[in-house]
Amino acid sequence: MQGLEEFSDYCPYCGENITVEIDTSEYFQQYYQDCQVCCAAIFYTITVGDENIEVILQRDDE
Ligand SMILES: [Zn+2]
Numbered sequence: 001m002q003g004l005e006e007f008s009d010y011c012p013y014c015g016e017n018i019t020v021e022i023d024t025s026e027y028f029q030q031y032y033q034d035c036q037v038c039c040a041a042i043f044y045t046i047t048v049g050d051e052n053i054e055v056i057l058q059r060d061d062e
Pocket residue numbers: 011012013014015016035036037038039040
């Protein structure tokens with residue numbers, strides 16, 4: 001699996017539905033990206049498997 005995948009989930013701060021593009025060429029990634037709605041920094045943990053992608057969104061203050 002390679003390329004960019006669209007993933008949609010709810011912001012852990014404001015609860016709005018947001019869509020992010022995930023680079024599936026990296027097997028494991030952790031990074032901050034600002035919410036498109038409330039601009040809070042969401043911490044992403046992404047694990048790319050053979051058949052599915054696991055994406056975890058976490059608040060920075062927990
Ligand atoms: Zn938000």
